[in-house]
Structure formats: structure tokens, C-alpha cells
Amino acid sequence: MDEKVLLRLFLKELGEEDNDVSYVDGLAVKIDGFAESWAKLPFHTYADLGWRAVAATLSDLFVKFAVPKALLSSITAPDAQKAREVFDGIREAAAHFGVRYLGGDLNQGREVVVDVAAIGAVPVKIGRRPRAGHVLIAPPLFGYTGLAFVASREGERSPVVAKGIAWLKRPMLDWPKPPPPDCVSASMDSSDGVADVLWTMARGVDIILEKLPAPEEVISEALNLGVEPEEVVLNAGEEYLPIFAVDPRCVPEGYVAFAKVVEGEGKVYYKGEELKYRGWAYFR
Amino acid sequence: MDEKVLLRLFLKELGEEDNDVSYVDGLAVKIDGFAESWAKLPFHTYADLGWRAVAATLSDLFVKFAVPKALLSSITAPDAQKAREVFDGIREAAAHFGVRYLGGDLNQGREVVVDVAAIGAVPVKIGRRPRAGHVLIAPPLFGYTGLAFVASREGERSPVVAKGIAWLKRPMLDWPKPPPPDCVSASMDSSDGVADVLWTMARGVDIILEKLPAPEEVISEALNLGVEPEEVVLNAGEEYLPIFAVDPRCVPEGYVAFAKVVEGEGKVYYKGEELKYRGWAYFR
Secondary structure, three states, X not given: OOHHHHHXXXXXXXXXXXXXXXXXXXXXXXXXXXXXXXXXXXXXXXXHHHHHHHHHHHHHHHHOOOEEEEEEEEEEEOOHHHHHHHHHHHHHHHHHHOOEEEEEEEEXXXXXXXXXXXXXXXXXXXXXXXXXXXXXXXXXXXXXXXXXXXXXXXXXXOHHHHHHHHHHHOOOOOOOOOOOHHHXXXXXXXXXXXXXXXXXXXOOEEEEEOXXXXXXXXXXXXXHHOXXXXXXXXXXXXXXXXXXXXXXOOOXXXXXXXXXXXXXXXXXXXXXXXXXXXXXXXXX | OOHHHHHHHHHHHHOOOOOOOEEEOOEXXXXXXXXXXXXXXXXXXXXXXXXXXXXXXXXXHHHOOOEEEEEEEEEEEOOHHHHHHHHHHHHHHHHHHOOEEEEEEEEEOOOOEEEEEEEEEOOOOOOOXXXXXXXXXXXXXXXXXXXXXXXXXXXXXXXXXXXXXXXXXXXXXXXXXXXXXXXXEEEEEEOOOHHHHHHXXXXXXXXXXXXXXXXXXXXXXXXXXXXXXXXXXXXXXXXXXXXEEEOOOOOOOOOEEEEEEEEOOXXXXXXXXXXXXXXXXXXX
């Protein structure tokens, strides 16, 4: 059982909704984290891991229009120095995003594990099931992280790959202004790849992917590196970019409509066939 | 720098209070966790670790009179089976304590790490600095976990040690009814030992420990095993028992006054000397 299947099973057993945030008494709450062994790439510092955990958590809040009130962290580390570096990254990110950081727990362990929890105020509740007739929109900026996963070990790094590395080190969440919430039937941030978002949203509907939400320089760099653009754009993850299902009349500046939601039974199609990519999941 | 010193430094840098919970807009929030390599004893199952993380978090809320609204978890595990077991323990504990469990995050890592976050409603705010003239009270049940740390590896386990092992596996938080909040100047749960609580509370005051808050069977078992009763009662941890600083007229049924708070400059005394025990801290 992979991570996604297991998580859905857990939530079913708990009778809780499968969503990017949980709703409790007018609040949105979220916890997100990872372990060094799976998350730390050679270019990452421990402070980068702290920053990324904050960005990952806030990204989930922001895509639900939640306004963060505070962050808590639990830092596990083999020594005090690494714990200190993770803390610095969390603190820098909290300051950057303007969110109060309350501190949290500190523990010793074999490797660094960072967990960040956040609470936010919510004006609306938005799930993960889009309405048929809606379109999926996103900033057309996918693929940089995918290129960096593929090419970061090469000696010479192109500017496009370098952009992906910077993105993986310190995700900035500088999203264009989201659509009005009343246009939105579903939303998710992409942390495990566009393909994961598409398959997750395709429950009780089908989704037809019409184009890759990526800039031209990403496509040409992928071809240049000899990898499929679809792999890089759809299957990477850690973009922390928003994907909204909206009424087709509600596509704001900075977003492209790249897929449509139709009546169906849970499939994702691309170029007339079932999409072969699934995005990232642990335990697969 | 040990864990406690580092955590205090972090909180100072953040301008946040050093307390068992953080207060945000009428809520108490808390995150607590640990890694398998430091927390799992031979008798622990992974489900026990899940249970314990819940008990550790709720203990902090309860000692501040907070009423928990919900729990979130982040589970890191090397495989899906271990993740499943931790989840089961969290779910059982949440059900036992009657708190909604929202699910959370799931990640792969080298070892099991469990983090549990909770939010609660708070009628009052209580810190960690007791008033001079108050007494420290607690249920006189310390030492069982200390005995289990010392003796759990022996072949033959006495009933007293077995009680400590059960306590370390599934802390029950079956505290006697706490004092009225308006009697209380400070409170902490004991997760890192009575000695840690005493030294933490001794800021701007001195604390005089007058007796060990432990039952007779613990003292005699310690002597029987050839260990100092003070070591077992004061220096163990994971009791998840409450310690309240209260007006001496407010000692409820089930609690004993075991120390007094006097004017001073941050020392803890026992039998006329500075207390040599400090409780548990990582990175020491």
C-alpha cells in the first residue's frame, strides 16, 4: 500500500475528509513534514529543509484561502547544530511569509525530521472534488523542479535548472492573485506533482489534460536533456503551486486553464489515453 | 548546548513564552513527538509510540486546563506496516481520551518518528513561574516509570516494575481532579522528570523539595534494586503527571504538597543542598 492509499484508508477509518487542510471550529489546521533521507538533496542545507516545511504547510493553507495565525514545529535531529540550522530556516521562512512562529518540540533521532503545523482562519471551505464543467487553472510554471531533480547532479547547470534548484531550496509561494473563492469548486497545491493533483481530483468526474502548464524554456530544456517534458512537468512535485477548479469565466491574470473537468468515473486523460503518470508517493 | 538550553534560546529569539502550550487567539496549541531511536524501549510496540505521543500532547493541554478540540499527526516510518501500527496507536489513544483525530501527514524515513499536534480551548492562561508562598502539589505516583527504566531488562519483573512498564507503554492520564484554576500560579506536566519541572519552575524563586511524591512501594522497590529512590522518583520522566503550584489552602484530594516555593534566585534545594538531579534532556 503506497502513502496515498494508506492515508485515504486512515481518513476513511477516522471519518475525516481527504483534503489539504482539516477544518475545526472555523479554523483550518495542517501538519506537513519529511525526513532528511527522502527530502534532502545534495544542494540542500538543513535550513533549506526548515524553510521548505514551512512553505509546504502554508501552501496548503493558502490554496484554501486560509489566513495563517501561527506555526509550530517539531524538529528531530542527531545533534544540536543540525537542529539549530533547521530552526533558523523555519524562522526565516516564518518571517518571510509574515506568520508568527511559536517554537515547538525538539528531539534527538538518527536523522533530521521536520514537521510544521499551522492554524489559520478560514472564510470558506473548499474540498478536492471539482465540478463537471469547471476548468483547472494554475500558474504555467511547472517543470522547473522536475528539471532540477533530473539535472542537478550534472556538473554544468543551465539557468533553467538553476531556477529549479533555487525553487527546491526555498519555495517562495509568490503566486499570482487567486480567483475569487466563489468561482472555485476545488483546490489543491501541487506538492507531489500535477499528476497527483489530477488523479486525486478525478473522483466522480473525469479530467482531460489539454496542455502542460509549463513555460517554453522548461519544455525545450527537457528535450535538450533527453527527458520527456511530461515527466518533468507532471510527475515531479515540490512546486508548491496552486491548482484551482473554477468556472471557465473566472481565469485570473497569471493563470492558464490547462485541463477540463467532465462527467465521468475517475479517470485522467491526456492525448486520448489514460495519463500514465501518477506523481510522487512514499512506500510505492 | 542541551535540548532545554537550545529550546529556551529559540523561544527567546522568537519572543515567545517558554510554556507547555502556546496561546493563540483564545486557543492553546502544542506539538510533541519523538524518534524511535530514543523513545522505543524493548517492550514498546509501534502502536504504543503512537499512544504515547497523544498522551504527551494532551498532558500538556490538560495541565493548563485546556479542553482539546482536535489532534493531528505526522508519522514518519521506514515502511507502511510500521506507519499503520503507529496510526492505530494514535487512533486508539484519541478514542480513549475522547478527542477528534483529524489524520495528518505520512512520510518515509530511516526510523519511526511520531509528532502529534493538538489545539484546545482555554478558559485561563497559566505559565511556569510559581508564586513565592505557594506549594507544589502532585499525585504521589512518581517513580514507577523510573523503576521500569532501571529494571525492565531483568528477567523477572516485580509487580511494581510491571506497573511502570504499563505506564510507559500506554500513559492513561487518570489524574485526580485538579485544583481550581484560580488557586494555581504555575503548572507543568512531568514528561522529563520531577527534577526538570523543579529546575524549570525555579526562575526568580527558589524551590525547596520536602519529600518525594512517590508511594512506599516505589521507594522500597528502588532500595531492593539497589538504586537511589531519588534517582527513580526525580530523574526519570514520562510520568505525564501534573504538577501545580497552588495556594497552600488549595490541595485537592489525591494530591500531596511535596515542595514549597520561596523568594530566591533560581535554585532547587533538597535536604539542605542544591538538588543534583536535572531530569532528562536530549543533546546532553
